[in-house]
Structures are given as C-alpha cells and as structure tokens.
Amino acid sequence: MMNRSFLSLICSFLKGVNQKIIKFNNQIIIKSDPGCINCSTPIFMKRIYLVLLCTLVFNFSHSQKAKKDYAEAFKLAEVWLEAQKDFENLPGITAAVIDDQELLWSGAFGLANMEENLKAQVSTICSICSISKLFTAVAVMKLYDEGKLRLDxxxxxxxxxxxLRQKYSGSGPITIRSLLTHSSGLPxxxxxxxxxxxxxxxPSKEEIDSKxxxxxTLYPASTYFQYSNLGLTLLGEIVEEISGVPYDEYVKKNILEPLELxxxxxxxxxxxxGEKLAIGYSSVTRAGEREKVKFFNANGITPAAGFTSNVEDLGKFASWQLxxxxxxxxxxxKPSTLKYMQNVHWTDPDWTRTWGLGFAVYKGPDGGxxxxxxxxxxxxxxALQIDLKNKRAFSVMINASGTNPSKYINGINGIMSKVESSKENESVETEKDLSEYAGYFSxxxxxxEAYVSPWGSKLVLLSLPSDNxxxxxxxxxxIEGDTFRRIRDDQELGETLVFERDESGQIIRFKSHGNYSEKINP
Known part of the structure; x- marks a missing residue:
C-alpha cells in the first residue's frame, strides 16, 4: 500500500501541472484536464514518467520491508480469550485489532443474551459509555475548526x-479547555x-440544568484532574447552543454518517x-453468578456516556484518526486539530495522570x-486504545461489569509482540508438522490448564488462565522425534518437553521435569 504522505506529494505535483487527481484506496488515477495546453508536451510527459518511476521504486522498497504473519498469534489470542471468558464467568466478549486502515482480526466469544443462549458476534453492539466522550470532543473541536468557539x-x-456555584474566590475561569481535560474542578x-x-x-437535559x-465546584479550576461526567455533559450542551442543532442530530450528521459508522x-x-444489542450483566456475586442489569438510556448524560457501538465500528473510528x-x-x-487533541494538555501534580482534549494520553508498553x-x-x-507510533488500534467490549477490558487489549498486544518478522524466520527449518501437538493439557x-500451539518453527505453551x-x-x-527443549530468555536451551502417544499414534500427554500433564478436552 502506498504511503499516504508520499501519495499526497505526488498529487500536489500533478495538481500543479493541471492534472485531475482521483484518489481511491490509496491509489492514484491521473486524468488530463481538457483545458491543459501543455499536457502532451515532451517535457510534461518526462515529468509524468519520473513521478511514476519514483512511485514504482517507493512501492517496491516499501514491499521489501519485513512483514509479520499474525495468524498463529491471533489463534493463541482466541484460545486465551475463550478461556478467560470461562474462568472469569464473562457472558460475552468481542474484540478487534486494526492496523492503520486494515481490520487485522476480530473475534467474538460467549453470549450476547444468556437467557436466550444468543451467541455474541463481532457485529454485536454494546453500551460504550464514556467512549462517548470522544465523539463529543470531536464535535466540540469541529466547531473550534470552524471558528465558532475558542478553547478558552x-x-x-x-x-x-x-x-453552578464557584466555591473558590481565587479560582480561574471554567473553560471549554478545562472541561475537555477534566481539570475544571466541577463535580x-x-x-x-x-x-x-x-x-x-x-435525568433529562432540562432536569440537569435545573439543579x-x-x-x-470541588476544586479551583485548573488545579487537579477530576474526572467529570457533568463536564462532558455540559460540552454536549455547548455543541447544541453554538451549532443551533440538537446534540444527537449534530453528531450523526457531522461525525457518524461521514465516517459510515x-x-x-x-x-x-x-x-x-437482547438481539443485536447485548444484554448487560452485573459483577460476579458471592455466589459466583452474574445478574441481568435493567435496560437504561443515558438521556441528558448522553454526551458523556450514552453511545452504543460495536468493536468494528470503533475500529473504523480509530482508522479515521490514524x-x-x-x-x-x-x-x-483538520489533521493539526486531531494531533493537538492527542497531545498532553493536562498533567496532574503527582505526574501520574496525563490527558489530552477529550483523549486519555499515556505511554504505551513500548514507550510510544x-x-x-x-x-x-x-x-x-x-475500551478503545490507539498506538500512534505503530498505527495500530484495539477495541474490546464485554457485556458485564466488574471486569477490565484494558487487560484484554494488553494481552492481545502482548501476544502479537512475540511475533517475529518473516525475514527473521527465513533460514529456519519448518519441515515438521507441529499441529499434531496442539491442544489443552491439564x-x-x-x-x-495449559495450551500448546505451533509458533513458526517452534511450539509455545500458554498457562491458563492468565492475566498477562x-x-x-x-x-x-x-530437537528430534517428539522431544523439544525450552528456549531460555538468553536463547540458550533448557529442560526437555517430551510428548507421548497412544497405540494409534495420537498425542496423549507430555512430560516435563519428570512429571506428566494429560491431554484434555475442556
């Protein structure tokens, strides 16, 4: 795929010589302008050939970059998510991984409706609650781009x-910026x-305003980070007030519909x-059960917590940002506006919390x-999390309370991080079929339990359940036959793992450190 910055450079050049440019799926189509009197001259044609040659050279070099095959990683992630769903007694979980403009993988596990035994699908929608705040922030910043409001x-x-009464006489003003960064001091x-x-x-908007x-205020403005649903709710009211359009209508027309969400x-x-919209369930009770939660709508709190979506739509939303x-x-x-939103605009005095304009902004596992x-x-x-450096995004939804979707994003990303590039594996012998060793072992x-799976020319063993x-x-x-050796962190070889078979040649158990683990069918 052609790099978009390089594509834009080509397009700018061609526009300068009276060529019409059509961009589709990161490809360029060149059409001569009927009014162009120089488009057939030798000098012009040389320029065109030069541009096309540069394009071919760039695409060839780009295609030579080491690529990674995540098929085995996603298979292992599916095993892990299915197991965690069972061990944590989750009704259902859906997830998606985005690589820039491509959906790399998505999966659904468990049930959207336990009473009707309805399976979760990647198209299943859930309440996304506070992710709603991102759509509100984008709406505010669109008005900012149009010069209809200022952040201060x-x-x-x-x-x-x-x-609302300002409790602190020495406080600075409560501004749009301080609402976006949760530093306004509001309740x-x-x-x-x-x-x-x-x-x-x-409550309704009218009921909120009436009280x-x-x-x-809890604090003077711009003093501490205080997460505020009220603050983002008021931003939704500001969108209405300035645009003259109901909040829901504004977001649909200006964000959801253009992005085809x-x-x-x-x-x-x-x-x-209970069908496409998953039923929500409670945290686990002492009896180990999850109870059905009553249906709700956020009404006047919608700008802070009222949206629904699915993991693939949130993936599209992330792709738009990338x-x-x-x-x-x-x-x-404007591109500069989104980048500005995703910079750090607030750091708490203890340096443990950083926030952008609407977005949480933080250091990822690789330092990016x-x-x-x-x-x-x-x-x-x-949860929706976007790795800006690597142009990758993750979305996870669970139709239950008392669990942590970020754990699953970290886990999927962590498994993917173990994949080596194809060039790193080019010289490795892969003649032996390792798929017969795959399975669960007690x-x-x-x-x-443990799950064993092929991983390129190696085997990988994952203990279940696992938070990390x-x-x-x-x-x-x-090594040979049914014998393997553990690869240490320093790449030296450690103890053996020996698989044993029954009379028909089927794997039935493995032996490690002199002890056995039987193959099971969970």
Whole structure:
C-alpha cells in the first residue's frame, strides 16, 4: 500500500501541472484536464514518467520491508480469550485489532443474551459509555475548526443555564479547555443518582440544568484532574447552543454518517435490546453468578456516556484518526486539530495522570504514545486504545461489569509482540508438522490448564488462565522425534518437553521435569 504522505506529494505535483487527481484506496488515477495546453508536451510527459518511476521504486522498497504473519498469534489470542471468558464467568466478549486502515482480526466469544443462549458476534453492539466522550470532543473541536468557539471561552458565557456555584474566590475561569481535560474542578456527576440500580434514573437535559444552581465546584479550576461526567455533559450542551442543532442530530450528521459508522448511535436502541444489542450483566456475586442489569438510556448524560457501538465500528473510528494524522486534508477535523487533541494538555501534580482534549494520553508498553478511552456503564465495559507510533488500534467490549477490558487489549498486544518478522524466520527449518501437538493439557492441581500451539518453527505453551499472557508464554525448540527443549530468555536451551502417544499414534500427554500433564478436552 502506498504511503499516504508520499501519495499526497505526488498529487500536489500533478495538481500543479493541471492534472485531475482521483484518489481511491490509496491509489492514484491521473486524468488530463481538457483545458491543459501543455499536457502532451515532451517535457510534461518526462515529468509524468519520473513521478511514476519514483512511485514504482517507493512501492517496491516499501514491499521489501519485513512483514509479520499474525495468524498463529491471533489463534493463541482466541484460545486465551475463550478461556478467560470461562474462568472469569464473562457472558460475552468481542474484540478487534486494526492496523492503520486494515481490520487485522476480530473475534467474538460467549453470549450476547444468556437467557436466550444468543451467541455474541463481532457485529454485536454494546453500551460504550464514556467512549462517548470522544465523539463529543470531536464535535466540540469541529466547531473550534470552524471558528465558532475558542478553547478558552468561559462556560458561563456560553450556557445561559450554567448557574453552578464557584466555591473558590481565587479560582480561574471554567473553560471549554478545562472541561475537555477534566481539570475544571466541577463535580464528577450531575445532581441525580443515575448510577444507582435497579432503575438507573438518568435525568433529562432540562432536569440537569435545573439543579446546576444546587451544585458547587470541588476544586479551583485548573488545579487537579477530576474526572467529570457533568463536564462532558455540559460540552454536549455547548455543541447544541453554538451549532443551533440538537446534540444527537449534530453528531450523526457531522461525525457518524461521514465516517459510515452505521452501528454507532447516541442512544441505547430499545428495539435491538437482547438481539443485536447485548444484554448487560452485573459483577460476579458471592455466589459466583452474574445478574441481568435493567435496560437504561443515558438521556441528558448522553454526551458523556450514552453511545452504543460495536468493536468494528470503533475500529473504523480509530482508522479515521490514524488516516487523518497522516494527511494534510481535512476530514471532519483538520489533521493539526486531531494531533493537538492527542497531545498532553493536562498533567496532574503527582505526574501520574496525563490527558489530552477529550483523549486519555499515556505511554504505551513500548514507550510510544497511546491515546484512547474506556467505558463503564451498568452491565457493560469497553475500551478503545490507539498506538500512534505503530498505527495500530484495539477495541474490546464485554457485556458485564466488574471486569477490565484494558487487560484484554494488553494481552492481545502482548501476544502479537512475540511475533517475529518473516525475514527473521527465513533460514529456519519448518519441515515438521507441529499441529499434531496442539491442544489443552491439564495442570491440576497446581494450576488449571495449559495450551500448546505451533509458533513458526517452534511450539509455545500458554498457562491458563492468565492475566498477562505475554509473560506466561514458554517457547520450545524441536530437537528430534517428539522431544523439544525450552528456549531460555538468553536463547540458550533448557529442560526437555517430551510428548507421548497412544497405540494409534495420537498425542496423549507430555512430560516435563519428570512429571506428566494429560491431554484434555475442556
């Protein structure tokens, strides 16, 4: 695939010589302008040939870069997710991995509706709760790009209903910027108990506004990070006030529809509940059960917590961000605006929390910058995380509370990080079929089980369950017959792993450190 920066350079050159450029799927189609009087001259044609030659050279060199085959990694990730779903008693879990503009992998495990035994699909939608804040932030910044608001505009200058009392006389102003960075000092919530079950009484916009005068700030503005659903709710009201369009309508017309996010909505669609919209379930009770959570809609809190989506739509949303960061063309936002949003704009005094404009911004496992957001609503957990350096994104949704979707993103990314490039494996013998060793083996009573899988020319063993699968992988090199040896961290060989067969030649167990683990069918 042609690099978009290089593509833009070519397009700029051709536009300068009166050529019409059509870009489709990162390819260029050149059409002569009928009004161009120089388009058939020898000098012009030489320029065209030079550009095309550069393009071919670039694409050839780009294709020679070492590539990685993640098929075995995703197979292992599927085994891990299926196991974790069972061990943690999760109803269902869906996940997707995006590589820039490509969906690398997606998977669904468990049930969207336990009462009807309805399986989860990658198209299953869930409440994404606070990931809604990213759409609100984009809406605000679109108005910023259009010159309709400034980040340092005061909230009380924009919203007539804003009557919240400033408790600290020496405080600076509460601005759009401080709402986006959760540094405004506002209370976390509006003055209603909408996180309280079983009914979750989310208030309307009018009800929220009517009680703003009963609330006061927790801190002086721009002093501490204080996560605030109320703050993002007020940003949704600012979008309405400045655009003159209802919040839901503005987001649909200006963000969801242009990005073709057909399964993303600023609501919980009642008509899809229990079918395409997964039913949400509670945290695990002492009895080891999860209870069905009552249906809700976030109403006036929608800009902070009311959206629904699925993992592939969130993947498209991430691809748009990666695409926009790598171009000079406006697509909903200016590229510079999105980059600005994804810079650090707030650092807490203890240096443990950093935030952008709407986005969480933090250091990833490889030291690069990651951005994203998580979501936690009654019966649903979700996360979208984007690795800016490697142009990769992960989305995970779980239709249950009391679990951590970021753990699954870290696990999938960790498993993928173990894959070597194809060039690193070119000289390795891979004649032996290792697939016959794949399967589950009992680790009782010390642990639950282990899964053995081919990994290129090696075998890999993963202990289950595992909160950190990348740390619980053990690799083995084939020696001869059914004998393997562990590959140490320093690449020296350690103890043996010997598989044994029954009379029909089927693998039935392995022997390690003089002890056996029987093959099982969980």
């Amino acid at each position: 505009d005061r909230v009380d200058d924009i919203l007539p209903a804003y009557k 976390r919530e509006a003055a209603y108990p909408y996180w309280t079950g079983p009914d979750f009484p989310f 703003l005068g009963d609330q006061e 057909s399964d993303t909505r600023p609501e919980m669609p009642k008509e899809l509940y 695409r926009l960061r790598d171009t000079t063309e406006t697509e909903i936002l 910058t990651w951005v994203g957001h998580g979501g936690s609503c009654p019966g649903y957990r979700s 680790a009782q009573p010390w642990w639950s 699968p990348q740390e619980d992988l053990t690799f083995y090199k084939h």
